[in-house]
Amino acid sequence: MPPYYCIDCFSGAGGLALGLSRAGIKPLLSFDNDPRCIESFSMNKKYFKHEAICKDIQGLLNGRLLELTGLKRGELFLLAGGPPCQGFSVQRIGDDNDPRNQLVLQYAQLVEEVLPNFFLMENVSGIRGKRGEMVLRELENRLTTVGYKIHEKLLDAQDYGVPQRRKRFVIVGERLIDGRSCYRFPEPIHLTRTVRDAIGSLPEPPEDGSPHPCFPLHRRDKLSDLNKKRLAYLKEGQGRDSLPDELLADCHKVSSSIIGHRNVYGRMKWDDVAPTITARFDSFTRGQFGHPTQLRSISLLEGALLQTFPIDFSFSGNKVEIARQIGNAVPPALAEALGESLIECFEAKVR
Numbered sequence: 596m597p598p599y600y601c602i603d604c605f606s607g608a609g610g611l612a613l614g615l616s617r618a619g620i621k622p623l624l625s626f627d628n629d630p631r632c633i634e635s636f637s638m639n640k641k642y643f644k645h646e647a648i649c650k651d652i653q654g655l656l657n658g659r660l661l662e663l664t665g666l667k668r669g670e671l672f673l674l675a676g677g678p679p680c681q682g683f684s685v686q687r688i689g690d691d692n693d694p695r696n697q698l699v700l701q702y703a704q705l706v707e708e709v710l711p712n713f714f715l716m717e718n719v720s721g722i723r724g725k726r727g728e729m730v731l732r733e734l735e736n737r738l739t740t741v742g743y744k745i746h747e748k749l750l751d752a753q754d755y756g757v758p759q760r761r762k763r764f765v766i767v768g769e770r771l772i773d774g775r776s777c778y779r780f781p782e783p784i785h786l787t788r789t790v791r792d793a794i795g796s797l798p799e800p801p802e803d804g805s806p807h808p809c810f811p812l813h814r815r816d817k818l819s820d821l822n823k824k825r826l827a828y829l830k831e832g833q834g835r836d837s838l839p840d841e842l843l844a845d846c847h848k849v850s851s852s853i854i855g856h857r858n859v860y861g862r863m864k865w866d867d868v869a870p871t872i873t874a875r876f877d878s879f880t881r882g883q884f885g886h887p888t889q890l891r892s893i894s895l896l897e898g899a900l901l902q903t904f905p906i907d908f909s910f911s912g913n914k915v916e917i918a919r920q921i922g923n924a925v926p927p928a929l930a931e932a933l934g935e936s937l938i939e940c941f942e943a944k945v946r
Contacts, residue, residue: 599938602626602664602709604652604676604702608635608910608920610902611675611717613642614930619938620673623664626650632920634911642908652678652701660709669710673937677717677925678702696730703734706768707741713778713937714738714768717925720749722764735766743768744776754783755932758793759869759901763925765933769940778940781932790887791865794897799889812896812910812917816877823890825860826879831887834861863887869901874922877914895921903928 599620603612606625609632616622625647627633636647661668678698699716706714722731735745745768752761769778800806800813807813818826825842835843838860861883863869870883879885879892886893893901895917899908903926910917 599672599941601673601675602660602671602711604674604705605678605698606632606636606647606676607924608632609639609643609647610904610924610927611677611930612645613904613908614925614927614932615673615675615934616642617927617931618934620934621645623666623671624648624660626652626655628652629920631910631912631916635909635920638909638911642905652698652705656701656704656708658708660705666709668708671709671711672941673713673715673934674706674709674711675715676702679923696727699727699730699734703737706738706743710741710770712770712941714743714766715933715937716766716768718764718766720762720764723749731766738768742770744771744778746778746780748780750780750929752926752929753787753868754785755781755926756784756786756788756928757868757901757903757926758788758790759872759926761871761926761929763929767933767937773944775944777943779936781936784932787868789866790863790869790901793869793900793903794893795865797897797900800891800894810896810906812899813894815894816892816914818891822860822880826862826885826890829860829862829885831862832864832867832883834883835859859883861885863893872898872901872922874919876922877918898922902926 600623601615601620603622603625606612606627609625612622612625622645624645625636628649628651630649633647633649636643702716721727739745745766747766749762750765752759767778769776797813798807800815804815804817825838828842829837859882860880862885863883865887873882875881876884876898877892877895884892895914898918898921900906902921902924910920
């Protein structure tokens with residue numbers, strides 16, 4: 596198999612790069628503007644042999660990325676990345692014209708400049724809504740003009756071996772060199788991995804809140820006495836709707852059918868997939884992030900395993916920074932499936 600190279604944009608801590616490399620696509624360069632993410636790359640030399648730099652996409656436009664990598668336009672196999680998605684989130688409150696949305700168009704400019712065989716963009720499903728539709732349409736129009744066939748689909752990570760419900764909108768751009776289009780999104784593998792499969796074999800973390808001696812990211816979050824009572828009351832799969840009035844927060848005494856947030860103060864179920872691992876999964880007050888049976892929120896390590904990171908993968912930063920890196924990552928198992936589908940398409944063309 597010939598070498599397939601990619602550049603990993605908005606890399607985060609490396610979930611996308613890790614999955615693509617497992618599929619046989621070698622990262623040449625990863626970049627992100629968060630120094631903690633780049634430090635995480637440097638802590639995982641077992642998995643990453645390429646350079647990762649702390650850089651904003653603006654600093655790599657106007658030919659600078661090609662110059663930095665020594666690539667010629669049209670030479671790269673894959674340009675991949677998910678521009679930060681908070682501006683498109685349906686949970687976000689505020690002005691629709693979030694400046695972060697412009698990162699999508701800067702990514703389109705980078706695709707135009709590099710002209711890879713494929714580009715891949717992953718984002719929240721909200722990019723298809725009111726906040727993102729115009730920006731997305733402009734990206735697609737621009738890149739169709741320079742020769743790409745655009746493929747788009749809403750994928751759920753649980754269909755690709757990720758023990759988690761996680762719907763993401765994925766765009767694949769296929770450059771039409773001879774007018775033929777053959778790309779197909781990967782078929783679901785029909786093998787559901789559960790919370791038990793992912794974290795059931797881990798020992799309990801120490802009661803005193805210190806890290807487990809064998810697993811540095813496996814530690815208990817501190818809970819208030821009231822939150823301990825709430826969690827103790829709940830069974831697997833239950834959330835705030837199952838709490839009695841005396842244990843409800845004042846803001847939750849209005850029905851969740853009216854104000855939403857049904858799964859806050861919730862427990863996961865052993866034999867089901869986890870909810871979407873968010874950037875604040877480290878607190879069960881923010882979602883169904885309570886351990887299925889133990890009196891605690893899931894640990895950072897458990898969140899990473901539910902995202903399909905290896906058990907020995909390291910992250911740089913404090914608790915909040917690490918949770919953000921884990922929650923914002925593309926699950927490596929999903930990235931691997933997408934990478935394999937790109938190689939399959941390319942090889943079908945050159946046969």
